[in-house]
Amino acid sequence: xxxxxxxxxxxxxxxxxxxxxxxxxxxxxxxxxxxxxxxxxxxxxxxxxxxxxxxxxxxxxxxxxxxxxxxxxxxxxxxxxxxxxxxxxxxxxxxxxxxxxxxxxxxxxxxxxxxxxxxxxxxxxxxxxxxxxxxxxxxxxxxxxxxxxxxxxxxxxxxxxxxxxxxxxxxxxxxxxxxxxxxxxxxxxxxxxxxxxxxxxxxxxxxxxxxxxxxxxxxxxxxxxxxxxxxxxxxxxxxxxxxxxxxxxxxxxxxxxxxxxxxxxxxxxxxxxxxxxxxxxxxxxxxxxxxxxxxxxxxxxxxxxxxxxxxxxxxxxxxxxxxxxxxxxxxxxxxxxxxxxxxxxxxxxxxxxxxxxxxxxxxxxxxxxxxxxxxxxxxxxxxxxxxxxxxxxxxxxxxxxxxxxxxxxxxxxxxxxxxxxxxxxxxxxxxxxxxxxxxxxxxxxxxxxxxxxxxxxxxxxxxxxxxxxxxxxxxxxxxxxxxxxxxxxxxxxxxxxxxxxxxxxxxxxxxxxxxxxxxxxxxxxxxxxxxxxxxxxxxxxxxxxxxxxxxxxxxxxxxxxxxxxxxxxxxxxxxxxxxxxxxxxxxxxxxxxxxxxxxxxxxxxxxxxxxxxxxxxxx
Numbered sequence: 202x203x204x205x206x207x208x209x210x211x212x213x214x215x216x217x218x219x220x221x222x223x224x225x226x227x228x229x230x231x232x233x234x235x236x237x238x239x240x241x242x243x244x245x246x247x248x249x250x251x252x253x254x255x256x257x258x259x260x261x262x263x264x265x266x267x268x269x270x271x272x273x274x275x276x277x278x279x280x281x282x283x284x285x286x287x288x289x290x291x292x293x294x295x296x297x298x299x300x301x302x303x304x305x306x307x308x309x310x311x312x313x314x315x316x317x318x319x320x321x322x323x324x325x326x327x328x329x330x331x332x333x334x335x336x337x338x339x340x341x342x343x344x345x346x347x348x349x350x351x352x353x354x355x356x357x358x359x360x361x362x363x364x365x366x367x368x369x370x371x372x373x374x375x376x377x378x379x380x381x382x383x384x385x386x387x388x389x390x391x392x393x394x395x396x397x398x399x400x401x402x403x404x405x406x407x408x409x410x411x412x413x414x415x416x417x418x419x420x421x422x423x424x425x426x427x428x429x430x431x432x433x434x435x436x437x438x439x440x441x442x443x444x445x446x447x448x449x450x451x452x453x454x455x456x457x458x459x460x461x462x463x464x465x466x467x468x469x470x471x472x473x474x475x476x477x478x479x480x481x482x483x484x485x486x487x488x489x490x491x492x493x494x495x496x497x498x499x500x501x502x503x504x505x506x507x508x509x510x511x512x513x514x515x516x517x518x519x520x521x522x523x524x525x526x527x528x529x530x531x532x533x534x535x536x537x538x539x540x541x542x543x544x545x546x547x548x549x550x551x552x553x554x555x556x557x558x559x560x561x562x563x564x565x566x567x568x569x570x571x572x573x574x575x576x577x578x579x580x581x582x583x584x585x586x587x588x589x590x591x592x593x594x595x596x597x598x599x600x601x602x603x604x605x606x607x608x609x610x611x612x613x614x615x616x617x618x619x620x621x622x623x624x625x626x627x628x629x630x631x632x633x634x635x636x637x638x639x640x641x642x643x644x645x646x647x648x649x650x651x652x653x654x655x656x657x658x659x660x661x662x663x664x665x666x667x668x669x670x671x672x673x674x675x676x677x678x679x680x681x682x683x684x685x686x687x688x689x690x691x692x693x694x695x696x697x698x699x700x701x702x703x704x705x706x707x708x709x710x711x712x713x714x715x716x717x718x719x720x721x722x723x724x725x726x727x728x729x730x731x732x733x734x735x736x737x738x739x740x741x742x743x744x745x746x747x748x749x750x751x752x753x754x755x756x757x758x759x760x761x762x763x764x765x766x767x768x769x770x771x772x773x774x775x776x777x778x779x780x781x782x783x784x785x786x787x788x789x790x791x792x793x794x795x796x797x798x799x800x801x802x803x804x805x806x807x808x809x810x811x812x813x814x815x816x817x818x819x820x
Contacts (some may be wrong), residue, residue, distance in 0.1 A: 227254055227264070227349075235275060237265050276403065340568060375422045378503045381437070387422060390437035394486075395505050398439065401489045404499065405514035406507060409555045414451055415498050415514055419523075420654070427570070439502050440523035456529035463695040463722075465572065466586075466655075467729065470692040473617035473657040484560050491530025492519035504757060510657045535560075575654075587654025587818055592647050599644055606649025607642060608807070611800035636687070652818045660690030664741035666723055667787065669794035670715040672708040679704050681711035684797030685719040687726065693813050695722055698797040710766065712750035713773070719743055720773045740780055744787035754784045774802035 203209045213221040227233075234249040252266035252275070263276045375381035382388065398404070409415070421440050425433040446452050472479050484490070498519040501507065520527040568576050579587040596602040664687065671682040680703070686696040697718065704713035723741045728735065745751050754773045776782035795801065796809045 221331060225612060229254060229256065233264070233266055235264075237616070289304055308500060374395060374424055378420045381420065381422055386435045387437060390422070390435045391420065391439075391725045393503070394437045394439055395502065397486050398489065401486065401487055401519055403519040404517050406501075406510050406513040407498075407516045409512060409514050409609070410498065413496070413498050414445065414447055414502060416445050416451070417500050418502050418515075421522075423719065430593075438522055441497075441499050441517075441527075443523045443525045443527075446497075446525050447479045450493050452524065452526045453495065454529060455525045456532060458528065458532050459629075460572075462572075463726070464729065465574070466657075466692075466694040467689065467726065469584050470657045470694050471584060471735070473582060473692065474659050474690060475660075476582045476661065479584075481565040481568045481571060483563040484671060485563055486533075487560075488520050488522050488524075488527045488531045490560055491527060491532075491534050493517055493520055493526070493530060494552065495526065497524065497755070527809055544572075559647075574621040584657040585818060586657070587652070589651055589654075589818075592651050596648060599641075601641065601644045601648065604641075604645050604648050607645040608649065608803045609800065610643045610646040611639070612642075613800045613802050650815075653695065653815055654818055656814050656816055657692045658690075658814075660692070662690065662735070662737060663739060664689060664723060664726065664737055666719045666741065666743045667794040668716045668743055668745050669792050669798050670705075670708070670711040670747075671798035672705060672711040674799065675700060681705050681714070682798045683715040683718050684716060684724070684794045686794050686797065687719070687722060689726075690812065696797060697722070698795075707749075709747060709749035710755065712745060712747035713753055713766070716745055716750055716754060716784070717773050720776055723782065724776070740783050742783045742785055744785055744792070746789045746792045748786060748788055750784055751784055781787060 203211050207215055211221065213219075231254045233252050233254045250268070252268050255265040255267050255274075257263075258265055258276050266275050267273075268275075280496065313331055358392045375384075375387060380393070419440055419442055421438045423436045423438065425436050427433050440485075443452075469479075471477065499515045499517055499521070501511075501513070501515060507513065517524075520530040567578065570576065573588055573591050575589055576587050579585065593602065596604070664688040666685055668683075668685045673679045674682045682698065682699055684696075684698050686693055688694065701711065701714055701716075706712065720743060723743065727737065727741065745754075754777055773782070773784070777784055789795065792810050793812050796806060796813070801809070
């Protein structure tokens with residue numbers, strides 16, 4: 202609007218030097234006829250009807266309309282406007298006759314407390330006293346429709362909304378202490394955590410040193426679930442905000458040991474071969490058993506500060522989750538004690554009792570669920586492992602829990618800018634509909650193999666591997682893809698599908714690089730078996746379907762096409778010459794690692810999966 206401060210000019214004119222275009226503005230309350238095809242599900246429904254113009258949408262290029270009959274608010278870009286018909290007009294305080302008439306019924310014996318205009322009542326304190334639990338139809342509203350009088354749906358009562366909200370909150374994990382301080386299950390979980398910290402003597406309250414670094418603390422909440430998805434318990438964890446630690450002052454070295462899935466599968470395979478008993482133990486508050494060597498101060502936990510010393514801080518004596526040195530401290534203490542009982546040849550229960558005397562342990566019984574793996578035991582000693590729960594959660598998050606299944610994760614000869622198996626997640630910044638199609642196909646394959654898993658059975662103590670490479674499979678970088686699978690007996694324990702670090706000039710070079718990676722993994726697994734005092738009766742066998750790479754690994758051949766290879770790749774030849782490795786030829790049809798480098802046809806893919814011992818869970 203024109204302003205006197207701007208010499209009776211509009212701000213738009215002062216900014217842009219021209220008058221604003223107002224021809225697209227419409228009068229509020231006029232009759233409009235929007236295009237309703239997107240909102241009507243049947244072709245015989247009307248394509249338009251009379252609505253009231255309310256204004257322009259903020260997030261959509263269109264206008265907001267109001268239906269005085271159905272209370273709907275559709276948005277439309279295409280509409281017809283009648284400027285001469287004003288539906289929401291006001292004449293002397295009375296509404297237009299087109300506004301629906303409302304009929305009121307007597308209040309009867311039910312009276313609501315009425316406050317003067319200047320008084321205010323608290324909703325939280327007077328709601329339960331003012332309103333009955335069961336909603337009473339005090340003002341039954343009737344709306345005049347084309348085909349008669351229909352009563353409108355009443356607003357749900359507050360008790361129902363409160364119950365629904367609480368039911369939703371209980372299924373979620375609280376984000377902070379303020380949310381978790383109300384539900385009783387989370388209050389109990391926090392109290393149990395505080396009791397465990399005090400019992401371990403994790404800290405002592407001291408005055409604030411002032412010149413020391415004081416780290417913060419935070420509550421983390423997690424719902425622990427069983428293998429079937431049901432709630433096992435509510436866990437509250439007090440963690441230190443270690444990001445504020447300074448190296449050299451309150452920590453020196455960090456170390457975080459992480460178990461490899463290959464090691465887990467190796468243990469499961471050995472257990473099936475030797476009929477070992479698998480027992481699962483959980484150390485309660487594992488990091489709290491580690492001893493700190495540095496001087497670390499922390500703020501008192503939120504909600505549990507000592508009222509006598511609110512300004513004191515916690516001087517940590519034990520390691521706490523979140524500290525940079527906590528994993529190292531726990532690993533050092535556990536590895537110092539474990540060898541002392543590792544040579545005990547008595548019953549497993551004796552070992553469990555000895556561990557429980559030092560650490561607070563929870564005996565979970567026979568191994569059933571571990572690191573997302575669901576473990577089942579057969580009567581003959583076989584072990585079956587699958588990830589049904591994880592696969593269902595993955596499909597649910599993607600909104601494909603009811604999708605149709607497919608037989609293979611990838612069609613043959615289907616190439617993208619990057620390899621499907623190892624590089625599908627790389628081109629996120631330049632993904633397109635085709636990449637999304639590939640991802641959905643993988644999820645459809647997961648849908649069809651929910652009950653599938655790996656079976657570990659008894660067999661000979663032999664190591665064998667299949668090595669393969671897809672030469673220049675990446676059509677963008679022309680890098681090759683390495684694929685291998687390693688068996689202990691007939692049980693697959695390690696596999697890989699990875700793009701090579703550099704471009705190979707020939708298929709021989711690509712196969713030789715893949716063979717080198719396979720040999721390195723074989724050497725590591727063999728060393729792990731030696732640590733268990735288990736020795737192989739025969740050298741490991743590596744199968745390769747490239748004769749040139751086979752000759753290169755066995756003979757000191759120097760060719761112009763391979764003279765640029767790094768020296769570290771030639772340790773395959775050294776292993777073969779020392780008889781620590783046997784490299785043998787296998788035909789492409791029997792190359793099991795082929796499934797890790799490219800898409801295959803359905804029959805060949807199913808055949809390879811059967812040899813990889815991927816089968817349906819026995820019911």
